[in-house]
Amino acid sequence: MNVILGISAAEGIGIGKAFVLPDEQERKIPKRKISASEVESGWRRLTEACARVQKEFSDSLSSGETTKAQREVIETYQLMLSDPVFMTELQDFFSKKLLNIEYCLNFKIREYADMLRNSHNEYLAERAKDIEDVFNRVLDILLDYHPFDIWLVPDGAVIVGRSMKTSDTVILGKRKIAGLALTEGSSACHVAILAKSYGIPVVVGIGDASSLTQNGETVVVDGNIGELIIQPDSATLTSANAKILSDQKYRSNLLKFKELPAATEDGVIFKLFANIGTPEEAQIALDNGADGIGLFRTEFLFMNSSKKFSSSSSYANSMSEDAQFEAYKKVLQLMGNRPVTIRTLDAGGDKVVDGTDLPAVSEKNPLMGLRAIRMSLYCPSVFRTQLRALYRASVYGNLRIMLPLITDVSQVETALGIAKGIRISLKEDNIPFNPDVPIGIMVETAAAAICADCLAPYSKFFSLGTNDLTQYVLGVDRENQAVNPLYNEFSLAVLRMIKNTIQNAEKFNIPLSVCGEMAGNRESAVILAGMGVRNLSMVPKQIPVIKEMLSHFSIKELENLSKRSVF
DSSP states (O other), rough: EEEOHHHHEEOOOEEEEEOOOOOOOOOOOOOOOOGGGGHHHHHHHHHHHHHHHHHHHHHHTTSSSOOOHHHHHHHHHHHHHHHHHHHHHHHHHHHHHHHHHHHHHHHHHHHHHHHHHHHHHHHHHHHHHHHHHHHHHHHHHHTTTOOOOOGGOTTTEEEESSSOOGGGGGGTTTSSOOOOESSSSTTTHHHHHHHHHHTTEEEEOOSSSSGGGGGGOOOEEEETTTTTESOHHHHHHHHHHHHHHHHHHHHHHGGTHHHSSOOOTTTEEEEEEEESSSSSSSHHHTTTOOEEEEEEEEEHHHHHHHHHHTTTTOOOOOOOHHHHHHHHHHHHHTTTTTTEEEEOOOOOBBOOSSSSSOOOOOOOOGGGGGHHHHHHHSSSHHHHHHHHHHHHHHSSOOOOOOOEEEEOHHOOOOOHHHHHHHHHHHHHTTTOOTOOOOOEEOOOOOHHHHTTTHHHOOOOEEOOOOOHHHHHHHHHTTTTTTTTGGGOOHHHHHHHHHHHHEEEEEEOOEEEEEEGGGGGGHHHHHHHHHTOEEEEEGGGGGGHHHHHHHOOOOOOHHHHHHHHHHE
């Protein structure tokens, strides 16, 4: 038995067989001279690889699982693969240079892509990525390169590895994952946040655990105390199973709070909402007694869409308007009259959305770069498509639209202007929609918190995103293990930013909620409640926990506890 100490990122205990994630491989393109006699066989290998990719495209089209927009993209890709101009140029280059076919193909791909990117034509520049997507699939076959497929992880596994890409987290809701044990990450990282939604225990900071365990070994992930136990003895297994049963009993006892309103001991009512990333999670929210959806992270829809295809493909394009409409409609219908706050696409930074019309930008500091509302305004076509889908779905429930990472009034004004244009367009097309959908903002930067009084007149509501707010106020990367101890939501600086936002929301009489991890944490929820917050949004399974906690305090007691922390 080997016990590895780490950091708890999501509570709970899981027992299962280890599935060790391989380190991400780099596609390396060899360059070597060949003889004239090898040209024929090299070209034959290329044509066979192209035929295999064509078959994959044809299979996707005949599967019946593609939308109209995805079919159009695939059909375009099929034409690219057989483009006579490109193939003639490639064959000529290959036969003259007498270099291996992999190198020649890669060279011509880059040459064409660079030419399109430098054309100063937005449409042609976007097609550069299409060429890379199509022919990189051919390259993968020629190189016998196999990117890791997250769907190989079986039910009941404990995932062990250095890190987990945010785009791979779609598996957490599709497989019965017993636990996660990662070298990198924190309790506030997106992987941990999503794992909490599904009740999956997570331990991070475990060092190079992947070298200490092998696929198939029994492991225990203890997210309560931050331990990974490899090959546990019988006594440890018995103890872990007993703790699991105890937690299940505790959860069962909390079910009595499902139908009860969230209220303090002296009857002050709170509204507890759920944070979700997929339409399916809306039912989990209802099962836990949610008063609505306080945060629907739409970027995970895009990630899920692109993950249905190869990671090197852009079939999913920017998830079609109809596909988004159906997803939003499903959640709104399920929630009935309960409010549903849907955040516009928060792509970029640590949330990479593959296979969309969004630019693949290389940034030294992506969390400070082109992400969230900045990305939406930089790529207005993607933003407009999402807003059209949202407004079309608005007639099916109580929708609210939320703009992420706002730092300036001008961003809100521009977004509101685009939304107005969408409403005019829908009206002209005689498409039903609710013209009065409230549009609010996330307060998750120091700029927004300090200037909340300036932003309030342009916002129908505020939602405090305490995860990013803490990160930006303290200048601490929450994914960085080296500085993770400095990430402190109870920092006086963070609490004062929150307090200032609350006061300005009250001054301008606009609703305010908190949708960061602080909302679902017992200790921090106490502080927020005492500061005047009455709307909290959290992972669904924490809703009965917070209901139970609030029932033990009077509002005066909560206010006194808060005053000790903030002043």
